[in-house]
Each structure stands twice: as structure tokens, then as C-alpha cells.
Amino acid sequence: MKCNNVIVSEADTDDTAKEDLFEDGTVEEYPDDDDASSLHQWKSMVYTSKTVENFGTECNNKESFYESWWISDFLETIDVNGFQVLASQVQSVSQIFKRHPDTAIGFRPKNQQIRKAYMDALLSLIETLCQSPDKLSDDDLSNADETLVDLIDVGFKLDWLKTKLNDVSEKKKLGESSVVRLETMEEQLQKLKHMVLDLESQMQKEKEKVLAARAPLSFKDIFY
Secondary structure, three states, X not given: OEEOOEEOOHHHOOXXXXXXXXXXXXXXXXXXXXXXXXXXXXXXXXXXXXXOOOOOHHHHHHHHHHHHHXXXXXXXXXXXXXXXXXXXXXXXXXXXXXXXXXXXXXXXXXXXXXXXXXXXXXXXXXXXXXXXXXXXXXXXXXXHHHHHHHHHHOOOOOHHHHHHHHHHHHHHHHHHHHHHHHHHHHHHHHHHHHHHHHHHHHHXXXXXXXXXXXXXXXXXXXXX
């Protein structure tokens, strides 16, 4: 096998261990097939070993092996209250059942793929409701309502989430109404500002007239 000018021939392997040589000279040992007890140690070593950015076009099989192994580990699911969820979802799902332990009490499907699909839908719905109401369109809220109905129909107990959805919808309506009122008030304020400026100008002219009317005649004014 050839990897960037580093050649490892079949003669370099024996029955007890196999070695791969990285470009920097480090050696990675593979456990013997019969030595099952060392498999876990070898996997740990692979995960902690440095990444070789350019391992050569003839090493694609090895690179794909590492990549598929990493993806498999990343996508590994964990059981939370009978639902297989991704590691990134564990905290959210745990929080749901901590705050509302009866959430899935009526959910009967046993197939884990179906259970995961519905849990993903629930998490997606919650994520939608966590957005700012003004960022949600009417279609977003309509889809959220349909998803909620579907989840309730299959046995989820989501009265608490229905309340939150109603709150978000109400906030959106109030926000939109307030925006319209603010725009109207802004227009009225601008008109009032123009009126004030006009009144101030008129007042200044009247003040000048008052001062002129109150001014006493001078000695010269008497003769001219």
C-alpha cells in the first residue's frame, strides 16, 4: 500500500499486529483479530490520533473507514424515556419529561423509527415556538398548529404546549397591531411637529409686533 511516498509492503505485517505509518513517522497498530480485548483500546487510540489531512489518493479506503466510523459514532442514539434520540437532543428531551412527565403517556407505537420521527416533530415544533413571534409567518403558525394536532392525535399529552402556541399566536397579533398603531402615531407626531414649528414661527412674528407696539417714541420721532 502506498500513501504519499510512504510504502508499507505486505512483508511488513505479521500474525500478531498490523502497522500503518503516517507521514510524520508515527506508527498506528491494529489489534490481531483474535485479540478482542484490545479492540476498545485500539478504537480509543484511533479517535485520539492526529488527523492526516492529505493521506494520498491510494488511501481512500482507510480515510473512508475513519469517516464512516466517526459519523456512526456521531449519529449514535441514546434512550430517553423510551425514545431513541441523538446525543444533541438528549438535554431537550430530558427537559420535556422532567417538566411534563406525562407527555408521552398515551403514545403507543413500539417501532423506534416511528417514535423517533414523532419526537423529532415535537422538538421541531418547540424550536419554532422559541423564535421571536415577529419572525414567524402565518404559515409557520398554521403548520405548527397542524403538527400539534397530529401529535395529540397519536397520544401525546401536550396541553402545556398548546397553551404556549396560543400565547405565541396572540403575541404575534398584538405585535402586529402595535406596529400599525405605532406607524399611525408616528405620522400624527410628524404632523404635530410641523404644526408646532408653524405655531412657533407665528408666535415669533407676534412677539416682534408686540415689542414694536410697546416701544416708546424717541425725541426725533416727535418731529418727524
